[in-house]
Amino acid sequence: xxxxxxxxxxxxxxxxxxxxxxxxxxxxxxxxxxxxxxxxxxxxxxxxxxxxxxxxxxxxxxxxxxxxxxxxxxxxxxxxxxxxxxxxxxxxxxxxxxxxxxxxxxxxxxxxxxxxxxxxxxxxxxxxxxxxxxxxxxxxxxxxxxxxxxxxxxxxxxxxxxxxxxxxxxxxxxxxxxxxxxxxxxxxxxxxxxxxxxxxxxxxxxxxxxxxxxxxxxxxxxxxxxxxxxx
Amino acid sequence: xxxxxxxxxxxxxxxxxxxxxxxxxxxxxxxxxxxxxxxxxxxxxxxxxxxxxxxxxxxxxxxxxxxxxxxxxxxxxxxxxxxxxxxxxxxxxxxxxxxxxxxxxxxxxxxxxxxxxxxxxxxxxxxxxxxxxxxxxxxxxxxxxxxxxxxxxxxxxxxxxxxxxxxxxxxxxxxxxxxxxxxxxxxxxxxxxxxxxxxxxxxxxxxxxxxxxxxxxxxxxxxxxxxxxxx
Numbered sequence: 249x250x251x252x253x254x255x256x257x258x259x260x261x262x263x264x265x266x267x268x269x270x271x272x273x274x275x276x277x278x279x280x281x282x283x284x285x286x287x288x289x290x291x292x293x294x295x296x297x298x299x300x301x302x303x304x305x306x307x308x309x310x311x312x313x314x315x316x317x318x319x320x321x322x323x324x325x326x327x328x329x330x331x332x333x334x335x336x337x338x339x340x341x342x343x344x345x346x347x348x349x350x351x352x353x354x355x356x357x358x359x360x361x362x363x364x365x366x367x368x369x370x371x372x373x374x375x376x377x378x379x380x381x382x383x384x385x386x387x388x389x390x391x392x393x394x395x396x397x398x399x400x401x402x403x404x405x406x407x408x409x410x411x412x413x414x415x416x417x418x419x420x421x422x423x424x425x426x427x428x429x430x431x432x433x434x435x436x437x438x439x440x441x442x443x444x445x446x447x448x449x450x451x452x453x454x455x456x457x458x459x460x461x462x463x464x465x466x467x468x469x470x471x472x473x474x475x476x477x478x479x
Numbered sequence: 480x481x482x483x484x485x486x487x488x489x490x491x492x493x494x495x496x497x498x499x500x501x502x503x504x505x506x507x508x509x510x511x512x513x514x515x516x517x518x519x520x521x522x523x524x525x526x527x528x529x530x531x532x533x534x535x536x537x538x539x540x541x542x543x544x545x546x547x548x549x550x551x552x553x554x555x556x557x558x559x560x561x562x563x564x565x566x567x568x569x570x571x572x573x574x575x576x577x578x579x580x581x582x583x584x585x586x587x588x589x590x591x592x593x594x595x596x597x598x599x600x601x602x603x604x605x606x607x608x609x610x611x612x613x614x615x616x617x618x619x620x621x622x623x624x625x626x627x628x629x630x631x632x633x634x635x636x637x638x639x640x641x642x643x644x645x646x647x648x649x650x651x652x653x654x655x656x657x658x659x660x661x662x663x664x665x666x667x668x669x670x671x672x673x674x675x676x677x678x679x680x681x682x683x684x685x686x687x688x689x690x691x692x693x694x695x696x697x698x699x700x701x702x703x704x705x706x707x708x709x710x
Contacts, residue, residue, distance in 0.1 A: 314543040318592045349591030352631045356587050360580030361549045389630040396623040400583045400615040 253277045254369035254413075255362045257354055258308070260295030262460055263373035263416055265438045266424050268303055269431035270415040271371045278305045279365050283354050286316035291448040295439035302437055307365075311357050318348060351384035355393055359410065363403050370397075371413045377420050390414055421463025429469060436472035449476040484508045485600035485644075486593045488585055489539070491526030492671045493691055494604035494647055497655050499534055500662035501646040502602045509536045510596050514585050517547035522679040526670035533668055538596075542588050549579060582615035586624055590641065594634050601628075602644045608651050621645055652694025660700060667703035680707040 254276040258264045271278050282296040293310060300308035351374065358370050374385040383389065390412050397410040404410065416424050428435065440460045441450035450457050452475045464471035485507040489495045502509050513527040524541065531539035582605065589601050605616040614620065621643050628641040635641065647655050659666065671691045672681035681688050683706045695702035 309548050311548045312543065312545045313588075315588075315591065317540050317542045318588070318595050348594035348633070349587050349628075349631060352587040352590065352627065353584060356580050356583040357544075357546075357549070359583065360546065363579035364549050383633055383636045384631040386630065389627065392623070392627040392630050396583065396620065396627045397580075399617065399620040399623050400580060402579070402614055405614045 252369075253279065253306075253362075253365060253367035254371050255279045255281055255358045255365070255367050256305075256371040257358050257373070258282050258296045258300060259373075260292040260297075260299055260438060261373075261440045261456075262421075262428070262435060262438050262463075263375065263424060264296075265299045265433055265435070266428035266431070267371050267373045267413075267415055268299065268305070269428055269433045271369075271413070272303060273431055276369060276371075277367075278303070279361065279367060280305045280308045281358050281361055282308070282310045283357065284310050284312045285350070285353075286314050291444050292439045294448075295437060298437045302434065309361065311361075313353060313357070315350070315353070349384070351382070351389070352393070355397075355412065359397050359401065362410065363401050366403075368403065368408050368410050369413060370410065371415070373416050374414045375416045375419065375424070377418070387414070387417060390417075420466070421459050422466035425463050425467045425469055429467075434472075436474075440473070445476040447476075449474050451475075452477055483600075484510065484537075484593075484596060484598035485602050486510045486512055486589045486596070486598050487536075487602040488589050488604070489513050489527045489531060490604075491523040491528075491530055491669060492604075492687075493652075493659070493666055493669050493694075494606065494655060495527075496530045496664055496666070496669045497659035497662070498602050498604045498644075498646055499530065499536070500659055500664045502600075502644070503534060504662055507600060507602075508598075509534070510592065510598060511536045511539045512589050512592055513539070513541045514588065515541050515543045516581070516584075517545050522675050523670040525679075526668060529668045533665065540592065542592075544584060544588070546581070546584070580615070582613070582620070583624070586628075586643065590628050590632065593641065594632050597634075599634070599639050599641050600644060601641065602646070604647050605645045606647045606650065606655075608649070618645070618648060621648075651697070652690050653697035656694050656698045656700055660698075665703075667705075671704075676707040678707075680705050682706075683708055 252275060254271050256268045256271050256278050258268055258280040280300045282293055284293055362370060376386055394412050398404045440456045442454040442456045443451045450473050461471055483506060485502050487499045487502050487509050489499055489511040511531045513524055515524055593601060607617055625641060625643050629635045671687045673685040673687045674682045681704050692702055
């Protein structure tokens with residue numbers, strides 16, 4: 249078993265793309281995993297494949313999990329994606345774009361892939377600041393997941409120790425963008441919008457678009473995002 | 480939120496069918512969840528639907544998760560299912576029918592469904608005795624999963640406490656069968672075989688068939704299983 253292999257959860261968005269660049273910088277051999285969970289913004293799956301190819305990963309896999317059968321989120325069910333909210337409104341409550349148990353499910357699939365490819369390092373883009381409304385983005389959740397992973401698996405029974413790396417946990421969006429740019433990330437290949445146009449252009453108004461645009465402004469870095477309506 | 484609602488992971492096998500009968504006996508309103516994970520023994524999905532209908536559940540859902548993209552198990556990949564092993568051989572190691580992180584993934588999906596339907600009770604058929612080779616069947620794994628669930632979810636942030644019930648944990652197969660018969664379970668509707676015939680008949684030789692047949696013998700209860708080759 250290689251101790252330097254990792255599985256990176258890669259959505260094709262700004263955060264996970266930065267995570268992948270971070271993992272490569274660590275010297276990890278990177279296996280990337282995108283989850284097709286019936287999300288409305290399916291163009292991000294194409295972005296994930298583009299990013300994986302651009303960064304030269306060992307292999308990129310897509311696992312289909314039809315979370316639409318469960319419902320409960322604006323990202324998978326027929327609930328409107330909120331638009332035009334300011335940051336205080338985003339931070340006030342768990343947002344409707346929360347997908348029940350999504351990060352838990354995704355990390356578990358990453359764990360299964362890690363066992364299969366002989367990796368013990370998982371890398372994911374959870375972040376307490378911009379996504380404070382998502383309970384499964386908190387450090388205490390990540391530690392609890394690690395504890396479970398180290399009891400759940402054949403590899404752990406045989407002595408492996410799984411670690412979940414969350415290099416973005418304490419960064420704001422501008423900090424993430426600065427980190428990525430320092431690692432050579434081309435953010436034009438990434439996709440963040442929850443409600444893109446049929447051509448895949450960003451709406452500019454959903455929470456994800458607004459946080460992303462503000463991040464580029466705060467970082468003083470030109471925003472390469474292609475918007476349906478220029479901001 | 481109803482405190483009496485539960486989600487039962489229902490594979491259509493003997494164990495999970497007994498769990499469902501146990502949950503109904505507790506007075507829980509039962510939502511059942513079957514996972515279509517690309518298993519070879521897909522006839523069990525039909526058994527799950529039959530069992531759910533026979534036991535009058537609130538609703539039955541099937542979630543597709545294509546774990547074949549990950550591989551690593553005789554149940555999902557092109558690895559032969561072992562046949563004709565005795566119990567000491569089954570207990571000697573983690574079996575090739577182990578699916579990496581399967582129970583973790585399934586419980587997480589059940590957790591997401593529980594959040595959506597307002598349930599806090601999860602019921603699953605893990606068992607330390609017959610399945611001692613599966614690390615994610617141990618009580619310490621279940622407790623670690625609960626700890627994670629109570630940090631992962633919006634419901635937990637809002638004060639809910641999730642509990643994973645594993646009523647079969649300390650029972651041997653004969654004990655499970657006796658419990659189910661006492662609760663009125665008709666095991667003819669269930670399916671256990673890892674390698675059924677095209678007509679859905681049990682092979683009688685895989686680990687799962689052998690444990691099931693021995694359970695009926697030990698319990699002194701007639702085995703209603705339809706075998707491809709009479710035992």
